[in-house]
Amino acid sequence: MSDAGSISRRRLLETALGGxxxxxxxxxxxxxxxxxxxxxxxxSSGRVRAACMxxxxxxxxxxxxxxxxxxxxxxxxxxxxxxxxxxxxRPLPNLAESIVSEDQRVWHxxxxxxxxxHDGKSLTAADVAYSLLRHKQPLTGSKVAGIAEQxxxxxxxxxxxxxxxxxGANADLPIILSQSHFGIVxxxxxxxxSGNGTGxxxxxxxxxxxxxxxxxxxxxxxxxxxxxxxxxxxxxxxxVSRVNALLAGDVHMALSVNPRSTGxxxxxxxxxxxxxxxxxxxxxxxxxxxxxxxxxDFVAAMKYLTDRELIxxxxxxxxxxxxxxxxxxxxxxxxxxxLPQTTLDLDRARWHLRRTDIGRTPLPIYATPAAEGSVDMxxxxxxxxxxxxxxxxxxxxxxxGYWSTHWMKHPIGFGSVNPRPTADLVFSLxxxxxxxxxxxxxxxxxxxxxxxxxxxxxxxxxxxxxxGEMQGLVRDHSGIGxxxxxxxxxxxxxxxxxxxxxxxxGFMGYAFAEHLWWED
Amino acid sequence: MAASPxxxxxxxxxxALMILGRIGASFxxxxxxxxxxxxxxxxxxxxxxxxALGQSATxxxxxxxxxxMGLDRPAYERFxxxxxxxxxxxxxxSLVANMPVGDIISERxxxxxxxAALTTLVAVPLALGIGIASAMNRDxxxxxxxxxxxxxxxxxxxxxxxxxxVLVFSVQLQWLPSxxxxxxxxxxxxxxxxxxxxxxxxxxxxxxQMARMTRAAIIDQLDRPYVEMAVLKGFSARRIIITHVLPNxxxxxxxxxxxxxxxxxxxxxxxxxxxxxxxxASLMVNAVTSRDMPLLQxxxxxxxxxxxxLMLIADVAAIxxxxxxxxx
Numbered sequence: 001m002s003d004a005g006s007i008s009r010r011r012l013l014e015t016a017l018g019g020x021x022x023x024x025x026x027x028x029x030x031x032x033x034x035x036x037x038x039x040x041x042x043x044s045s046g047r048v049r050a051a052c053m054x055x056x057x058x059x060x061x062x063x064x065x066x067x068x069x070x071x072x073x074x075x076x077x078x079x080x081x082x083x084x085x086x087x088x089x090r091p092l093p094n095l096a097e098s099i100v101s102e103d104q105r106v107w108h109x110x111x112x113x114x115x116x117x118h119d120g121k122s123l124t125a126a127d128v129a130y131s132l133l134r135h136k137q138p139l140t141g142s143k144v145a146g147i148a149e150q151x152x153x154x155x156x157x158x159x160x161x162x163x164x165x166x167x168g169a170n171a172d173l174p175i176i177l178s179q180s181h182f183g184i185v186x187x188x189x190x191x192x193x194s195g196n197g198t199g200x201x202x203x204x205x206x207x208x209x210x211x212x213x214x215x216x217x218x219x220x221x222x223x224x225x226x227x228x229x230x231x232x233x234x235x236x237x238x239x240v241s242r243v244n245a246l247l248a249g250d251v252h253m254a255l256s257v258n259p260r261s262t263g264x265x266x267x268x269x270x271x272x273x274x275x276x277x278x279x280x281x282x283x284x285x286x287x288x289x290x291x292x293x294x295x296x297d298f299v300a301a302m303k304y305l306t307d308r309e310l311i312x313x314x315x316x317x318x319x320x321x322x323x324x325x326x327x328x329x330x331x332x333x334x335x336x337x338x339l340p341q342t343t344l345d346l347d348r349a350r351w352h353l354r355r356t357d358i359g360r361t362p363l364p365i366y367a368t369p370a371a372e373g374s375v376d377m378x379x380x381x382x383x384x385x386x387x388x389x390x391x392x393x394x395x396x397x398x399x400x401g402y403w404s405t406h407w408m409k410h411p412i413g414f415g416s417v418n419p420r421p422t423a424d425l426v427f428s429l430x431x432x433x434x435x436x437x438x439x440x441x442x443x444x445x446x447x448x449x450x451x452x453x454x455x456x457x458x459x460x461x462x463x464x465x466x467x468g469e470m471q472g473l474v475r476d477h478s479g480i481g482x483x484x485x486x487x488x489x490x491x492x493x494x495x496x497x498x499x500x501x502x503x504x505x506g507f508m509g510y511a512f513a514e515h516l517w518w519e520d
Numbered sequence: 521m522a523a524s525p526x527x528x529x530x531x532x533x534x535x536a537l538m539i540l541g542r543i544g545a546s547f548x549x550x551x552x553x554x555x556x557x558x559x560x561x562x563x564x565x566x567x568x569x570x571x572a573l574g575q576s577a578t579x580x581x582x583x584x585x586x587x588x589m590g591l592d593r594p595a596y597e598r599f600x601x602x603x604x605x606x607x608x609x610x611x612x613x614s615l616v617a618n619m620p621v622g623d624i625i626s627e628r629x630x631x632x633x634x635x636a637a638l639t640t641l642v643a644v645p646l647a648l649g650i651g652i653a654s655a656m657n658r659d660x661x662x663x664x665x666x667x668x669x670x671x672x673x674x675x676x677x678x679x680x681x682x683x684x685x686v687l688v689f690s691v692q693l694q695w696l697p698s699x700x701x702x703x704x705x706x707x708x709x710x711x712x713x714x715x716x717x718x719x720x721x722x723x724x725x726x727x728x729q730m731a732r733m734t735r736a737a738i739i740d741q742l743d744r745p746y747v748e749m750a751v752l753k754g755f756s757a758r759r760i761i762i763t764h765v766l767p768n769x770x771x772x773x774x775x776x777x778x779x780x781x782x783x784x785x786x787x788x789x790x791x792x793x794x795x796x797x798x799x800x801a802s803l804m805v806n807a808v809t810s811r812d813m814p815l816l817q818x819x820x821x822x823x824x825x826x827x828x829x830l831m832l833i834a835d836v837a838a839i840x841x842x843x844x845x846x847x848x
Contacts, residue, residue, distance in 0.1 A: 056806045057617040057624065057815065058572060067574055138584035146576055207627065208617050209806060210798045211701065234701055236796050240683060241698070245796070248690035248698040401565055403575065 046216075046229035046518045048496065050507070051242050051251040055235030059208040062192040063183035064135055064142035069255060070235050072180045072510035074212050077231060078118075079183030079197035080221075082109060082128065083174045085421075085509070087500055089333060091174035095123065095184055095198065095221075099177075104169035104456050111160040115221045117186055118195070118202045125156035130187040132164070144181040147425075169456025171463065172422040179421055180510065200226035200514045210234070214513075227498070227517030243491060246271060252493040255506045259317035265491045276488040276501040277321050279329045279419035279426070282371045284381070284481035287411050289441040292358050293479045301352035303481055304345045305384045311483045315373045315380075319489055323482040326474040327417065327426045328467065331503060334423045336468035339475060350388050360391045366406050366413035370399035372486060374414035408439050415439045415480075419504045423467050424455050431474055440479025447473045495519055535839060539832065546828040550821060551603070557820045558599050561813060567591050568615040568811040589615045602814060606821070612814035621818045624803070629822070632800040635722070635791075636784035638715060643723040644730065644777060651734025651773075652766075656757060658739060666731075673728035682721040682794045689717060700795040718795045722788060726780040733776030737769035744768075771838035778834035782827040 052070035060066065063075040082096040093099060095115060101107040115123040134140045135148030142148060153165040166173065176182070186196055195203030198221065201214035212233040216226055234251070236242040243261045246254040247268050257265065262273045286293035286302060293299055303325055312320040321329055324342060328335050363385075367378035375396055382392040397406050407415060420426040429435055432451055433443040447470055454466035474480065488506040492499065498516045502509030508516075569585040570577065586592045590601075605612050611621035650666050657663045690698035700714045741747065742765060750760045789801035804819035806812075 056810060057614065057803070057812065058810050059617075065572075067572075138578070138580040139588060141573055141581060141585055143574060143576060145578055145581055207798075208624075209803065210627075234699070234796065236699065238793050241686070241794050241796065244683075244686045244691055245698045248686070248694060250690070250698045404565060 046227065047232075048228050048230070048253065048516070048518065049232045049234065049251045050253045050255070050512075051234055051236045051245060052255045052507075053235060053242075054237040055209045055211075057209045059206075059212075060192065061195045061203070061206060062140075063181055063185065064140050064144070066143060066181055069505065069507070069510060070212075070233060072505065073233055073507055073513070074195075074206075074214075075180040075183050076199065076511040077201040077212075077214050077233075077513040078195040078199045078203055079180070079185065080115075080199050081178050081180070081182050081184065083178040084511075085175065085178050085502070085504075087502075089175075089421075089503065091178055094178070095128075096177075099174050101173075101458075104171045104173075104458050105166050107164040107166070107173055108157075109162050109164060111162075112221060113160055115198050116219055117198055118217060119186075121186060123184070123198055124159050124187070125162040126187045128162055128184055129154045129156050130189075131184045132182065135181070142181070144179070147176060168452075170424070171456065171458055172424050175422050176425075201231060204230075222514075226514050228513070231513055246491045246493070249493075252496060253507065253512070254491040257489045257491045259319045259489065261491075262317070262319070262489060270494050272492050272494050274490050274492055274499055274501070275319055276490070276503060276506060277329065277331055278485060278488045278503045278505070279327065279332065280417070280486045280488065281323060281327065281482050281484065282373050282377065282414055282416045282486065283439070284377070284483070285408060285413045285415050285439045286479035286481070287408070287441050288479040290411050292356070292361075292363060293411055293440065295356045295358075296477070297352040297355040298358060299479050301349040301356075301388070302381070303342050304349040304352070305381060305388065305390075306342070306481055306483045307344045307380060307384060308483045309344075311373070311377060311380060315376050316484065316486060319487040320484040321487065323484050324471075324475055325478075325480065325482050326471040327430065327480075327482060328423055328471050329485045329503070332423065334464050334467040336464075336471045339468070339472055342475070344384075346384070346388055349384075353388055353390070358390065360389070362391050362393050363412060364393045364395050364410065366395045366397055366410045368397050368399055368402045368406065368414065370402040371414040371416035374416070377414070377483065408437070408441075421504055424451070427451055427467075427470060427474075428455075431470075431478060431480075442478040442480070444473060444477060535836070538839075539836060542828075542832050542835075546825070546832070549828060550824055553820060553824045554603065554606075554817055555599070557817060558595075558602075558813070561808065561811070561816060562595055564808075564811065566811060568813070571809070571811045572616060591615075598813075602817060606817075611818045614812055614815045616810045616812045616815070621814045624815060625800070625818055625822070628798055628800050628803050631798055632785055632788065635715065635718060635788060635797065635799060636781065638719045639722045639726065639784055640781055642719055643727040643780070646723070647727045647730035647777075648734055648773075650727070650731040652738060652761060654731070654735045655738035655742065656761060658742070670728040670731045673724050674732070676724065677790075678721050678725045679790050679794060681724050682717065682791055685717045685721060686794070698795070700797040718791050718797055721791050721794075722784060725787075726783060729780050730773075730776050734769075734773050737772040737776075738765055740772075741765045741769045767841050770841040774834040774837050774841075775831075778830040782823075782830050785826050786823040 050073065052073060054068065055070055058067065060071060061078070063079055066072055066075055080095045082094060083091045083099060084094040086092050095112060097110045097112045099107060099109045111123060111125060111128065117123065132148070132151055132154045135142040135145055136151065150167045150170060151164060152167050155163045157163050164173070183197060189196065195206065200217055200220045202217045204213040204215050206212050215230050216228065220226060236245055239258050239261065242254045243257060243264060245251045247264065257273065265271050265273045284302065286299050288294055288299065308322045312318060312322055324339060365378045365381060367374040369375065378394040382394055385392045406413060417426065417430060420429070428451060430437050430439055431442065431447065432438065433448050450466050450470050454463055457463045457466060490506045495518055496516050497519045499508060502511070568589055569582050569591055573581050573585060590598065602612055611625065614621050614624055617624055650670065654663045654666045686698045689696045696716055697714050700718050702711050702714045747760060747765065750764055786801050788799055789805060791797065792799045792802045800819060800822065804816060807816035807819060
């Protein structure tokens with residue numbers, strides 16, 4: 001099994017076998033140094049209270065139903081996934097000892113032996129098969145039912161082996177399985193009242209909409225982990241109150257802080273602002289199936305009219321990364337570095353506009369507080385548009401109901417896209433010709449072909465090249481303008497150590513529970 | 521007012537009849553409110569199944585969940601089932617939290633009642649004191665000072681009061697916790713410490729109204745001839761106020777108090793949000809956003825019932841304090 005195969009597969013195998021030779025070594029080393037680093041008497045005060053953005057009665061212990069950041073955090077505390085991501089967003093085996101495939105379609109998983117659930121039951125292939133297949137049942141109400149559709153069959157092959165058969169080749173399966181929705185639950189679990197998983201923390205108490213309290217799982221399968229004794233997870237909806245609670249010492253970490261509050265946090269000696277550059281973006285949506293976006297010159301002009309530096313500086317106080325009108329941020333492994341950056345160029349914009357017949361036609365831009373920063377972005381476009389003779393009118397519409405009533409329904413509007421774990425997901429959800437959320441209505445058969453090819457491609461170098469071509473196509477032809485990627489900002493108590501940014505979300509991609517430790 | 525021998529008895533019976541009548545009317549009001557809440561909330565876009573599944577839901581998932589939640593039945597049938605359950609004391613099953621509505625409410629209601637009770641204990645005596653002191657020193661220096669204080673309290677929004685209090689007492693001085701999320705095993709001292717700022721913020725809001733109404737009601741009485749008579753007889757100001765003026769102005773004062781207190785349950789939403797206090801108001805907002813009808817209805821019923829009960833108590837208290845009202 002260890003002979004010829006893809007780079008990703010070989011790398012996975014190596015880490016799986018504990019060789020620690022290749023890229024995965026960093027993470028293995030990290031796991032090793034954790035206990036040593038916290039030996040400074042941290043156990044005494046390893047009780048941490050973390051504040052997410054909000055809680056509700058819909059809070060759940062069912063990983064399939066997770067909808068809010070607090071759900072993801074809770075589920076990463078209680079459950080483990082087959083894989084996890086390292087610092088560079090590459091998958092590592094987790095509950096799986098190895099996950100390999102010859103053709104990226106039929107995957108063979110071997111589970112770690114000796115892993116137990118919180119109630120003492122041993123982890124078997126039946127639990128994994130149940131956990132993965134339940135997403136396909138409509139009644140489960142899974143948030144990832146669309147992704148799980150590709151699981152044609154998940155068969156246990158002995159107590160610790162199983163075979164996952166996909167509808168089509170997908171080299172990203174190990175990454176997909178690292179997401180909290182695919183946390184492994186015991187076979188037959190339907191009530192989800194006790195949070196019985198294999199994760200680093202055991203549930204002590206859980207009140208939907210109020211709090212989650214969990215204590216260290218001493219039988220956790222990773223030696224030396226977790227570090228913190230107890231984690232209490234609460235939600236504080238109001239951003240000012242969340243920051244105040246952090247500064248007052250009532251919580252030790254606060255998710256999602258406004259750039260305006262960073263000064264206050266940084267000024268406090270006991271606290272620190274942590275920025276996570278992420279793939280989150282607010283995008284200008286120009287429908288290419290109707291006036292004026294149907295004219296490629298208008299779309300090109302708009303891309304040249306985007307003052308990315310201004311948007312980054314004035315709207316996000318530099319907590320952002322300049323984008324290039326495609327959804328892959330510069331810190332992504334598949335980012336294409338040789339693609340020229342589009343910059344503000346009024347002359348080029350004028351040149352393109354002369355080739356259109358828009359003139360002084362009033363063009364409404366729909367903006368909303370639901371898409372972060374879009375109202376101000378619309379004003380920026382209005383200002384620069386006026387300089388080249390365009391007549392924009394900014395229509396500000398309420399956040400409530402924006403996604404069902406306005407999004408993708410106007411010639412010019414805004415969208416907001418959360419970070420996705422793989423390039424394939426963001427391209428398939430928002431740019432594939434037939435996608436329900438193809439925001440600008442862009443259709444490009446070449447792009448669709450590349451998408452399918454890249455999904456099934458096992459060779460990393462070839463994959464990167466394919467995704468690079470797709471970035472070029474989107475940048476040059478789609479009706480989407482992505483001025484910046486918005487960074488995620490969290491506030492922390494300085495005594496919490498072990499943090500590193502995970503671009504998929506705040507709180508280390510919501511998985512901080514296992515990684516952080518306390519040092520007085 | 522030539523009193524016949526059976527007059528007091530007669531008055532008592534009238535009072536009892538009035539209370540019974542009001543309770544009967546309250547039930548009608550509750551049913552109407554339930555109906556209005558039900559109709560208006562069904563006009564909101566989306567239902568509990570769609571809200572729970574989010575944007576990425578498939579049609580099969582929505583259909584299956586709707587059936588599971590019973591949302592595929594016609595609206596009148598759902599309302600009738602809910603109302604019938606309510607008559608039997610069963611508030612139904614929450615569509616979202618997967619547990620009985622009664623359980624959710626019983627966790628939150630004591631929190632809300634505690635906050636309301638503490639605020640009442642603080643606010644009512646203070647408000648009465650301020651109102652009486654102002655009225656007795658009408659147009660004097662104290663009155664003007666208190667007027668400025670109460671008027672600014674009316675004008676100050678509670679989110680400002682609460683946020684400033686947090687900045688001063690939690691962030692700067694670090695005396696009080698910034699969030700009022702009290703663990704169950706907490707002692708009384710810890711509880712009072714955690715609730716100090718929420719109570720203060722709420723008290724500021726409701727106190728001003730009550731104080732203004734008290735002052736107005738007493739001043740209204742002070743202009744009456746009987747007060748002049750009492751003054752001429754040489755009674756002390758304190759005696760005039762306590763034994764003569766207060767019983768006569770108790771009607772409007774109690775009404776103002778009842779109105780203010782009814783605000784403490786449903787209107788505490790901002791204070792609940794800022795201090796992260798798990799009360800009923802935020803639960804109701806939550807029920808609206810998740811389209812959890814049984815929970816929303818139950819909250820609406822509680823707020824409405826408390827309001828009606830407070831109004832009834834205010835009226836009965838006014839009648840008991842002032843026998844003349846019994847014959848009106």
